[in-house]
Amino acid sequence: MDLLANLALGAATAFTIENLFYCFIGVLLGTLIGVLPGIGPLATIAMLLPITYKMADPSTALIMLAGIFYGSQYGGSTTAILVNLPGESSSVVTTLDGYQMARRGRAGIALATAALASFFAGTMATFLIAAFAPPLAEVAFKFGPAEYFSLMVLGLIAAVVLAHGSIIKALGMVVLGLLLGMIGTDVNSGTARFTLGIPELTDGIEFAVIAMGMFGFAEIIYNLKQKESRELLQKKVTNYMPTKEDWRRGGKAAVRGTALGSFLGILPGGGSILASFSAYAMEKKISKNPNEFGTGAIEGVAGPEAANNAGAQTSFIPMLTLGIPTTPVMALMIAAMMIHNIQPGPQVMTSNPTLFWGLIVSMWVGNLFLVILNLPLIGLWIKLLQVPYRFLYPAILLFCCVGAYSLNNNVWDVLMTIPFAIMGYYFKKWHCEPAPLLMGFILGELMEEYLRRALTISRGDWGVFIDRPLSATLLGIAVLLLLIVALPFIRKKRDQAFAGEDG
Amino acid sequence: MKIHNRRDFNAGLMFLLIGLGFGTYSLEYSLGTATRMGPGYFPLMLSAIVGVLGLIVLIMSFVPADAQEPPGPTDWRGIGLILASVALFALLLPFTGFIMAVLALVFLSATGSDESKVKETALLAIGLLALGVGVFGYGIELQFPILPPIFTR
Numbered sequence: 057m058d059l060l061a062n063l064a065l066g067a068a069t070a071f072t073i074e075n076l077f078y079c080f081i082g083v084l085l086g087t088l089i090g091v092l093p094g095i096g097p098l099a100t101i102a103m104l105l106p107i108t109y110k111m112a113d114p115s116t117a118l119i120m121l122a123g124i125f126y127g128s129q130y131g132g133s134t135t136a137i138l139v140n141l142p143g144e145s146s147s148v149v150t151t152l153d154g155y156q157m158a159r160r161g162r163a164g165i166a167l168a169t170a171a172l173a174s175f176f177a178g179t180m181a182t183f184l185i186a187a188f189a190p191p192l193a194e195v196a197f198k199f200g201p202a203e204y205f206s207l208m209v210l211g212l213i214a215a216v217v218l219a220h221g222s223i224i225k226a227l228g229m230v231v232l233g234l235l236l237g238m239i240g241t242d243v244n245s246g247t248a249r250f251t252l253g254i255p256e257l258t259d260g261i262e263f264a265v266i267a268m269g270m271f272g273f274a275e276i277i278y279n280l281k282q283k284e285s286r287e288l289l290q291k292k293v294t295n296y297m298p299t300k301e302d303w304r305r306g307g308k309a310a311v312r313g314t315a316l317g318s319f320l321g322i323l324p325g326g327g328s329i330l331a332s333f334s335a336y337a338m339e340k341k342i343s344k345n346p347n348e349f350g351t352g353a354i355e356g357v358a359g360p361e362a363a364n365n366a367g368a369q370t371s372f373i374p375m376l377t378l379g380i381p382t383t384p385v386m387a388l389m390i391a392a393m394m395i396h397n398i399q400p401g402p403q404v405m406t407s408n409p410t411l412f413w414g415l416i417v418s419m420w421v422g423n424l425f426l427v428i429l430n431l432p433l434i435g436l437w438i439k440l441l442q443v444p445y446r447f448l449y450p451a452i453l454l455f456c457c458v459g460a461y462s463l464n465n466n467v468w469d470v471l472m473t474i475p476f477a478i479m480g481y482y483f484k485k486w487h488c489e490p491a492p493l494l495m496g497f498i499l500g501e502l503m504e505e506y507l508r509r510a511l512t513i514s515r516g517d518w519g520v521f522i523d524r525p526l527s528a529t530l531l532g533i534a535v536l537l538l539l540i541v542a543l544p545f546i547r548k549k550r551d552q553a554f555a556g557e558d559g
Numbered sequence: 560m561k562i563h564n565r566r567d568f569n570a571g572l573m574f575l576l577i578g579l580g581f582g583t584y585s586l587e588y589s590l591g592t593a594t595r596m597g598p599g600y601f602p603l604m605l606s607a608i609v610g611v612l613g614l615i616v617l618i619m620s621f622v623p624a625d626a627q628e629p630p631g632p633t634d635w636r637g638i639g640l641i642l643a644s645v646a647l648f649a650l651l652l653p654f655t656g657f658i659m660a661v662l663a664l665v666f667l668s669a670t671g672s673d674e675s676k677v678k679e680t681a682l683l684a685i686g687l688l689a690l691g692v693g694v695f696g697y698g699i700e701l702q703f704p705i706l707p708p709i710f711t712r
Contacts, residue, residue: 222567224619228574228612235581235605242598247588249598250581273641280637280671446672447683450665453641454687457648457664458695465702470649474642481638485630486570504601516593 062413063186069414070421075119078111082120083422086127087429090144091135091437095452097128097144098494099272101388102264103459105395114396115411119418121392125385126178126368126419130426133170133361134437137163146329146364149336153349153356160352168296169354170361171430173310177362178423180314181321181369185376185416188322189405193377196402201509202520204380206530208499208506211382212492213534214323217541218330219489226492229483233493236261237500244508256468263387265469266497268456269476270483270490276449277481296431298354306358309339317363321370323382331367332360369419376412377402380502384491387498564620565629571617578610637671644668656704657696661688 069075089100101121108117132144137154150170157166199207212230219226239250240260251257298306316338317331339359340349349356372389374382379401381387390400398408405412430437460469483490514520522528562568585606591597644667651660665684669675696705 222616224612224616225567225570225574228570228609228616231605231609231612232574232577235577235602235609238581238602238605242588244596245589245598247598249588249602250584273645277634277637277641280641281634444674446669446674447679449672450668450680450683451687453645453668454648454661454664454691457645458691461649461652461703462695467649467652470652471646474645477642477645478638481633482569482573485633486566486573488570504596507601508596511593511596518593 058190059186062409063417065409066186066413066415066417069115069410070119070417074113075116075414075418076421078116078120079123079418079422080425082123083127083130083425084429086124086129087131087134087426087437088440089124090128090131090133091440092131092443092448095275095448096271097125098267098384098388099452099456100124100128101385102267103455105264105388105392106459106462108392109395114393114398114408115414117392117396118389118411118415119422121389122372122415122419123422126365126422127426129364129368130171130174130430131437133174134167134430134434135441137166137170137357138438139441146332146368147361148329149332149360150357152336153351153353156350156352157354157357162352164296165298165302165354166357167434168298168431169302169306169357171427173306173313173358173362174365175423175427176310177314177317177366178369178426179420181318181366182416182420182423184318184370185373185419186413189373189377189412189416192373193402193405196378199378199526200524201506201513202524202527203530205503205506205510206521206527206534207378207380208503210530210534210537211380212495212499213537214382215492215495217537219492221487221489223538223541225488229488229490229493230496233496233498234500234503235496236266236493237497238504243501243505256466260501261472261497262460262463262469263391263494263498264463265460265472266476267384267388267494268460269473270480270494272452272456273473273477274480274484274490276452277477278484279445279449302354306354309355309359310362312338313359313362314366317366318370320363321367322373329364332364335359335363365423372415372419375400376404376415379404381495381498384494384498387494560621561623562620563623564627566627567616567620569630571613571615571620574609574613575617576613578606578608578613580606582606582610640671641668652703654707656707657691658688658705659707661691
């Protein structure tokens with residue numbers, strides 16, 4: 057069977073000593089930043105991207121960066137359970153029941169449930185990617201410029217729908233991101249656009265610079281004023297063994313969460329945050345005693361944890377098959393490929409099969425590492441949680457500065473983080489979500505190019521986007537999404553879902 | 560007329576001004592037609608959309624139903640200290656080398672927190688220097704001077 061042969065090829069790549077080592081480093085770093093507040097996978101991957109120039113094999117680079125991403129999801133749930141603070145936004149719902157379990161002295165079981173549910177989801181999602189990526193890549197070969205353009209519109213709309221707060225402001229942020237993406241040399245005419253006469257701007261702005269400024273530095277400035285309130289419940293966690301009853305209830309929830317999360321992860325703009333929220337809502341809905349939720353229901357931990365991990369992994373599918381980033385983290389993965397001269401798109405599977413399948417198998421290996429890392433090393437993570445923020449932020453600042461410098465071995469990129477940090481600070485104050493802006497920024501140039509090509513082929517007829525059935529379907533879904541969110545009922549639900557997060 | 564949502568008012572105004580700014584700037588480039596798009600075509604379109612969205616947000620901020628508490632005051636000290644330490648790092652790195660730049664960044668940024676103590680910050684700086692020189696300087700061999708270039712000449 058093809059699938060098995062492909063997985064065997066992937067295993068041959070993933071199980072080399074070097075790749076195993078970097079996979080381990082990736083998940084270790086990922087867990088670390090997931091546990092630490094104030095730094096997420098986006099800023100970390102942006103920081104480490106330049107280092108991957110040095111790696112001989114692009115598979116190694118992607119394996120490590122991917123490990124950081126899904127490792128951070130694991131780490132995020134540890135803090136959610138132990139200190140009621142989500143380390144990452146995808147573990148927000150885990151605080152609801154995970155922390156309650158910890159308060160009842162069941163912290164060990166909650167941690168074990170989260171780890172095992174995530175491992176199960178990760179294993180299943182790995183097989184799903186292996187099974188579904190090839191046929192999807194086939195479809196992608198049928199895509200013309202109009203379809204690609206419509207797909208990007210859908211992705212951006214999805215990012216808007218998932219942002220908290222006002223939809224109009226999120227839309228504004230997307231378009232602002234697209235505009236920022238226009239800065240630099242226009243590939244078609246060679247005109248330097250919006251450079252204000254500054255030569256460094258003719259190459260455009262580095263994505264990593266914006267990510268560090270808005271997510272790294274702005275966050276630090278904001279946190280300086282907040283009083284530290286990390287209260288640890290238990291210094292020592294004992295008894296990880298779930299009871300029979302826990303296995304039965306948690307197991308079912310993990311299966312449901314995996315299915316839901318895998319599906320939502322594939323959608324453009326979807327990913328792990330939506331997955332965990334939906335899984336929690338679903339578990340609460342189908343439970344026989346919904347009152348238990350919020351007081352330490354094991355389903356409330358197993359379901360969302362399985363879902364966010366499955367979603368995190370299946371969100372690689374559009375990136376690998378279409379070459380289109382659906383989340384800011386995926387954009388960085390694409391950047392890592394381009395550093396090694398690999399043009400992302402459906403052809404990657406055939407032109408670089410070892411990279412493609414190696415990455416997929418490495419995700420399973422990484423998930424295994426995470427289970428091994430998380431449970432016995434929990435004591436270490438607890439220690440780390442006690443590191444005060446006043447030690448953390450100068451370190452984060454330093455690593456970001458070095459990361460920005462090493463993008464082009466130039467201090468210009470370090471200085472460019474400053475205006476974006478100020479922007480990010482005010483965005484946070486005015487409740488404007490920066491994630492949609494980043495999505496827009498990533499897709500800006502591509503979108504213009506596909507729009508140009510589509511309209512050139514159609515001789516300037518805008519109807520081309522609705523005349524072609526595939527393109528029309530994609531746009532239709534985008535419109536539908538916007539309409540659904542605008543409905544008063546859903547709007548209320550959405551506000552509730554995000555209410556737990558302090559924007 | 561009373562502003563009921565200060566955050567939206569500010570955000571709307573920002574979007575509007577950015578739309579106008581980028582829009583005006585776009586006019587410097589040839590627009591072309593839909594069939595043959597010039598470098599100004601897509602940016603002008605985007606600027607118009609941002610401007611209109613900004614206007615909507617701005618107008619909505621006067622609607623009483625959406626009333627919200629105004630955002631807190633800007634933390635100028637925090638912004639200044641953190642970003643000054645970043646700028647200082649960038650400016651010092653090529654001239655005085657990595658070690659001096661790290662010391663400047665760590666000590667200046669640490670003053671941003673009320674809880675910092677000089678002794679602790681010094682230890683932190685030493686730790687970060689050891690890690691930084693080891694990993695960035697020797698581990699992955701990034702291209703920057705470690706000691707002030709005067710000493711190495």
